[in-house]
Amino acid sequence: MRLAKELEAKTLIAKSESKLVTGQVNSEYQPKDPQLIKYLERATRMAATFKKFTFHHVPREQNERADLLLKLATDKRGVQRSVIHESISWPTIKEATVYNVEGKRMWMSPLMEYLKDEQLLSDTTEAKKVARDAARYIIIGGELYR
Template sequence: MGGWILSVDGASNTQGSGVGIILEGPDRVLVEQSLKFAFRASNNQAKYEALLAEMRLAEDMGVKKLVVRSDSQLVTEQVAGNFQARDPHLAKYLEKVQTMASKFEEFILVHVPREQNSRANLLSKLASTKRSANHRSVIQESLAEPSVVIGEAMQICS
């Protein structure tokens, strides 16, 4: 398969947390997914969950070359190694992203302005506020638990 472009966004609010995912491939293939969490997540954790959900979807579809667009400067800079992940939860997410990224022949994560990520943003808001049985025009699932185990001890090297 050729290169694929992935647009992701995560949202967390008082009604819940979720992600919006848009996967665009060769030959005008388009997959949109809205994923609601059955657990509480901070906004930054939701952004990482969005990225990981997209990477899993791309991997399941056999994608080899992946360009990911995210409006989260924190996540994109942490993955690029420009920002440290000082929060232990985000450090676990970063480690998971790095492990998954190595499964692709090519993995590029770029920061885009929020206005260039509006469709993924809309899907993430849909997921974070969704009541069941609504909005069946896109693939919609629930994520029962976080992608990383928060309670595990982690060794930090300076």
């Protein structure tokens, strides 16, 4: 849902193999675990930010996308593919601490400036490097992604 929001999606159709999760999000079941209740509350708040949000259960045997992702994960390395994947190592319901680093030039500052405004450094050698490297990056929601 976060990625769809960052991409400014207005409508989201989400699918899951978990009958329990889809049932909880669709108010068919009530979670009992306090941690799951927090996740459900957060999911409900995020879902409300879309103009239209639907969440469907897809049985495992009908989930072709999961099969495709499994094949990509087990395929031989060396073939470049773009797959959006996010590993989460802590509960997402805890709020992260954000530190303000504005004003300090970082390695990504020239890339961000080039991608936003096509602004290059005065050093032509460095400017060519930034322009070349920028082809591998994108800015979504003010964040730089590779």
